[in-house]
Amino acid sequence: MKKIVEIKNITKSFDGEVVLDNINLDIYDNEFITLLGPSGCGKTTLLRIIGGFETPDKGDVIFMGENINGLPPHKRNVNTVFQRYALFPHLNVFENVAFSLREKKVPKAEIQRAVTEMLSLVALKGFEKRAVTSLSGGQQQRVAIARALVNQPKVLLLDEPLSALDLKLRKDMQVELKNIQKATGITFIFVTHDQEEALSMSDTVVVMTEGHIQQIGTPVDIYNEPQNAFVADFIGESNILDGVMLEDYKVRFSGHTFQCLDKDFDVREAVDVVVRPEDVDIVPEEKGHLRGVVTSVTFLGVHYEIIVDIGGFKWMIQTTDFHDVDEHIGLFIEPDAIHVMKKSKFSGMYGDYSSFSDEMDEIGEVDLEELEELEELDTESGSAT
Amino acid sequence: MNNKTRSLVQRMTLTPYSIWAALFIVVPLIFVAYYAFTDSAFRFTFENVSRFFTATSQIDDGETVREVHTYLVIFWRSLKLAVISTFICLVMGYPLAYIMARAKSRTQNILLTLIMIPMWMNFLIRTYAWMTILQDTGILNGFLSALHLGRIHIIGTESAVVIGMVYDYFPYMVLPIYSVMAKLDVKLLEAASDLGCPGISVLRRVIWPLSLPGVLSGVTMVLIPSISTFYISQKLGNGKFFLIGDAIEGQYVANNLHFAAAIAFILMVILLVCMGLMQKLTNRRIIVA
Amino acid sequence: MKRASKIYTALIMIFLFAPIAILLVFSFNRAKSLSVFSGFSLYWYRELFRDSETLRAVRNTLILAVSAALISTVMGTAAAVGINKLRSKVLRTAMDSVTNIPMINPDIITGISLMLMFVFVGRIFGAATSLSFWTMLIAHITFCLPYVILQVLPKLQQMDKALPEAAMDLGCTPFRAFLKAELPEIMPGVVTGMIMAFTLSLDDFVISYFTSGNGFQTLPIRIYNMTKKTVTPKMYALATIIFFVILTLLLISNLYDEETIQKRREAKARKQK
Numbered sequence: 001m002k003k004i005v006e007i008k009n010i011t012k013s014f015d016g017e018v019v020l021d022n023i024n025l026d027i028y029d030n031e032f033i034t035l036l037g038p039s040g041c042g043k044t045t046l047l048r049i050i051g052g053f054e055t056p057d058k059g060d061v062i063f064m065g066e067n068i069n070g071l072p073p074h075k076r077n078v079n080t081v082f083q084r085y086a087l088f089p090h091l092n093v094f095e096n097v098a099f100s101l102r103e104k105k106v107p108k109a110e111i112q113r114a115v116t117e118m119l120s121l122v123a124l125k126g127f128e129k130r131a132v133t134s135l136s137g138g139q140q141q142r143v144a145i146a147r148a149l150v151n152q153p154k155v156l157l158l159d160e161p162l163s164a165l166d167l168k169l170r171k172d173m174q175v176e177l178k179n180i181q182k183a184t185g186i187t188f189i190f191v192t193h194d195q196e197e198a199l200s201m202s203d204t205v206v207v208m209t210e211g212h213i214q215q216i217g218t219p220v221d222i223y224n225e226p227q228n229a230f231v232a233d234f235i236g237e238s239n240i241l242d243g244v245m246l247e248d249y250k251v252r253f254s255g256h257t258f259q260c261l262d263k264d265f266d267v268r269e270a271v272d273v274v275v276r277p278e279d280v281d282i283v284p285e286e287k288g289h290l291r292g293v294v295t296s297v298t299f300l301g302v303h304y305e306i307i308v309d310i311g312g313f314k315w316m317i318q319t320t321d322f323h324d325v326d327e328h329i330g331l332f333i334e335p336d337a338i339h340v341m342k343k344s345k346f347s348g349m350y351g352d353y354s355s356f357s358d359e360m361d362e363i364g365e366v367d368l369e370e371l372e373e374l375e376e377l378d379t380e381s382g383s384a385t
Numbered sequence: 386m387n388n389k390t391r392s393l394v395q396r397m398t399l400t401p402y403s404i405w406a407a408l409f410i411v412v413p414l415i416f417v418a419y420y421a422f423t424d425s426a427f428r429f430t431f432e433n434v435s436r437f438f439t440a441t442s443q444i445d446d447g448e449t450v451r452e453v454h455t456y457l458v459i460f461w462r463s464l465k466l467a468v469i470s471t472f473i474c475l476v477m478g479y480p481l482a483y484i485m486a487r488a489k490s491r492t493q494n495i496l497l498t499l500i501m502i503p504m505w506m507n508f509l510i511r512t513y514a515w516m517t518i519l520q521d522t523g524i525l526n527g528f529l530s531a532l533h534l535g536r537i538h539i540i541g542t543e544s545a546v547v548i549g550m551v552y553d554y555f556p557y558m559v560l561p562i563y564s565v566m567a568k569l570d571v572k573l574l575e576a577a578s579d580l581g582c583p584g585i586s587v588l589r590r591v592i593w594p595l596s597l598p599g600v601l602s603g604v605t606m607v608l609i610p611s612i613s614t615f616y617i618s619q620k621l622g623n624g625k626f627f628l629i630g631d632a633i634e635g636q637y638v639a640n641n642l643h644f645a646a647a648i649a650f651i652l653m654v655i656l657l658v659c660m661g662l663m664q665k666l667t668n669r670r671i672i673v674a
Numbered sequence: 675m676k677r678a679s680k681i682y683t684a685l686i687m688i689f690l691f692a693p694i695a696i697l698l699v700f701s702f703n704r705a706k707s708l709s710v711f712s713g714f715s716l717y718w719y720r721e722l723f724r725d726s727e728t729l730r731a732v733r734n735t736l737i738l739a740v741s742a743a744l745i746s747t748v749m750g751t752a753a754a755v756g757i758n759k760l761r762s763k764v765l766r767t768a769m770d771s772v773t774n775i776p777m778i779n780p781d782i783i784t785g786i787s788l789m790l791m792f793v794f795v796g797r798i799f800g801a802a803t804s805l806s807f808w809t810m811l812i813a814h815i816t817f818c819l820p821y822v823i824l825q826v827l828p829k830l831q832q833m834d835k836a837l838p839e840a841a842m843d844l845g846c847t848p849f850r851a852f853l854k855a856e857l858p859e860i861m862p863g864v865v866t867g868m869i870m871a872f873t874l875s876l877d878d879f880v881i882s883y884f885t886s887g888n889g890f891q892t893l894p895i896r897i898y899n900m901t902k903k904t905v906t907p908k909m910y911a912l913a914t915i916i917f918f919v920i921l922t923l924l925l926i927s928n929l930y931d932e933e934t935i936q937k938r939r940e941a942k943a944r945k946q947k
Contacts, residue, residue: 073842074851080843086836090858099854100844147844297724393779394848399756399769401749402819406772409816413787414775457681481686484679495701496683505691507877509897510913513905514693517700524696527710540902542863577784604777613780616879620901635713642790653779660778 002029010059019045021211032181034190036198037208043191047157051080080149080157085140087132094128097146116144138169155187195235230272232274233350239315240351243273252367262340274342277318288330294323304333307353314353420646433647463629467612470550474607482559484564503554515549516620544620550611557606565599641654701910718911729898742814743872750822751864776817785884788813806887809820813885814875822867829863
């Protein structure tokens with residue numbers, strides 16, 4: 001596979017605060033790559049550096065073998081879909097899409113052809129003359145994609161493009177984006193804080209936090225083989241426990257020694273152990289590796305999510321069978337359900353379900369501006385009717 | 386935007402204005418201070434400033450001759466008339482702003498336009514119109530004598546000057562208060578009455594504190610021009626050095642630029658202190674409220 | 675509106691418009707009296723249009739106001755763009771404070787301060803009088819600039835910061851991006867700022883008074899000179915004309931506003947369907 005963008009030793013800080021710390025990343029041709037991380041992790045800054053909107057303090061951006069550090073945005077063969085679309089309100093749908101072609105002085109007939117083709121690609125045929133302000137969020141999103149793709153860029157940058165859409169529309173757009181990427185063969189660099197979105201769309205996921213890349217891999221790798229407690233916690237649900245690697249294929253945690261598939265650790269090395277909630281089997285108390293008491297049950301439709309207290313550590317377990325609060329149960333864990341990780345600076349910060357504060361943080365991450373905008377829309381529609 | 390374009394854009398957009406502002410806003414103020422503290426040969430002196438505080442003149446009111454501090458008296462009179470005018474504007478304008486803010490939006494627009502029309506008339510003309518009204522042989526007296534109410538002598542008195550100031554600067558009081566009040570949430574008022582606040586209390590405890598920023602800017606916008614005006618007092622008042630603005634203008638006409646600068650300098654310093662105090666006071670009031 | 679409110683509003687309006695009404699009426703007076711109306715006549719209007727000095731003042735005022743408005747709009751808009759991009763808090767505060775000075779300072783001090791500088795600089799170059807059309811133009815631009823900046827800056831802050839970036843992303847140089855993406859967005863602020871600058875310049879007396887040369891007389895200065903001596907109703911005729919010009923302009927701008935509001939409502943209604 002051909003490297004299309006190479007990020008080499010990029011460092012960037014704003015007002016003395018380091019946002020990106022010595023980032024290295026290779027992006028390949030025809031790849032759907034996602035930069036995933038909580039807000040403030042530097043993912044958007046990295047995207048803006050590739051787009052040419054920020055200059056790195058140190059390091060190089062190599063585009064198709066050429067250093068493009070000093071190249072302004074309008075000279076880069078890269079286009080961006082902005083978070084709030086950034087459509088030009090004074091232009092209609094057609095003119096928005098035609099914007100860059102007009103700038104390049106492309107002949108009129110050619111513009112007509114290219115724009116029409118793009119609009120049909122994003123299923124907006126017949127919307128040419130509409131004002132962009134009269135479109136729904138999803139439609140605006142499509143215009144933004146068409147506007148960027150009409151240039152036939154080598155790379156398309158997408159900055160949380162789905163965050164302003166409601167859940168159902170977001171799911172549809174995920175599929176559609178993936179299809180557009182396959183159809184055009186353009187490299188997509190996608191930024192999001194939504195791990196589900198990242199897993200479902202990407203060829204490669206880059207997990208970032210605090211200005212560092214934590215892990216690069218396929219969605220399956222990232223989920224099954226997280227490299228540290230942060231990744232394990234950020235991607236999906238995980239019980240993360242302190243353990244000791246006794247020898248190859250043998251790890252001890254929660255007062256029990258388990259068989260596992262991991263090796264190549266030092267003897268008696270302290271490790272983090274990840275057990276995914278769906279990989280735990282509930283068995284009668286006497287048959288389990290571990291024993292505990294159910295402290296809470298939540299019905300989630302497909303399964304129950306139960307919290308089990310095992311020696312003071314709260315586990316989350318997903319099960320299709322109902323177990324009532326205060327029930328004593330046993331946990332049975334297969335070797336392939338156990339994933340052993342090296343200790344990192346994130347050890348001990350995540351993975352205990354004694355409170356749902358982590359989840360609350362996630363919910364609290366809803367963009368305040370976005371809420372205000374929604375409210376505005378509400379009042380506007382209220383006054384118009 | 387990357388650093389290079391940002392700095393380029395900044396240089397191109399900000400440089401002309403920065404140079405302009407430095408040359409024609411900041412430097413002239415330095416010149417005021419420079420002239421204020423130099424004599425006609427541009428030697429350093431306190432003469433001009435001290436003259437403002439010490440110069441005396443004699444007032445002959447027919448019976449006795451009194452000696453007074455010329456400029457302190459003028460300054461005191463300016464301050465007094467400006468404060469009175471501002472207060473009258475506030476008392477007259479506040480209810481109007483309230484009425485406007487609660488009217489239908491079409492009515493609001495009409496009233497707004499009506500208030501702005503006189504504002505766009507040149508204040509010289511507006512002031513002059515009052516002169517023709519208030520003259521001893523003017524329309525007011527013609528009206529009064531037609532009703533057999535006798536005549537009043539008002540032109541050339543402080544009252545006439547106050548009328549002129551109130552008339553000229555009244556819109557500057559109404560508009561800022563109105564614009565703050567128009568944004569006040571009606572639900573807030575409903576909430577207040579819902580909490581058992583009677584009408585007058587709503588006004589005192591909710592509307593007034595919330596409208597204070599508008600009141601503050603209205604007061605500033607009326608006080609500053611009325612304390613420094615020189616035309617109104619010339620047309621509607623009597624003396625040549627009636628107000629502080631007349632004093633500055635008089636010295637300018639007499640080509641005493643250094644003393645004119647000294648008076649301007651003192652006025653500027655006093656206004657600066659006043660506005661700082663007012664800002665502090667209002668901030669505290671808002672927090673308390 | 676309640677009855678009391680209506681009466682109160684009516685009283686204030688009488689207070690505001692009675693003097694203007696009197697000017698209007700007496701501009702048509704046959705006699706020179708300012709208190710007794712002795713019959714309708716257009717005599718004073720004829721007199722006004724024969725007064726070449728006043729007509730020249732009108733022309734001067736327009737030249738000055740148009741130049742001041744144009745220059746301050748261009749420079750002020752550019753300045754607003756630059757100020758909006760300032761990242762340093764200190765610089766930003768400094769810029770804001772300096773911009774505020776001409777708005778807070780009494781006109782008389784702005785006028786005096788500029789006059790002192792012009793006179794001082796003029797003396798260095800040995801000029802007998804340094805005050806001219808150009809000093810007045812500089813003064814007018816100076817007091818108009820803050821109002822333009824104040825109108826444009828909020829529009830820039832409301833604008834989606836990604837718009838100019840999107841334009842650059844789509845192949846525009848930074849300057850083209852400003853013209854094609856940013857300017858259309860902030861245009862309402864720019865236009866309002868220009869209109870304000872124009873009317874402020876048109877209306878200004880105090881600052882013009884201190885910075886004008888002998889040869890260049892604007893309308894407000896002409897009015898001042900006319901009211902210094904005994905006044906003929908000629909000035910009333912002038913005031914009447916000014917009044918109707920202003921009234922027309924305000925009505926047009928109001929109609930225009932209502933039209934745009936109406937259009938926006940329609941667009942919203944369409945969106946609902």
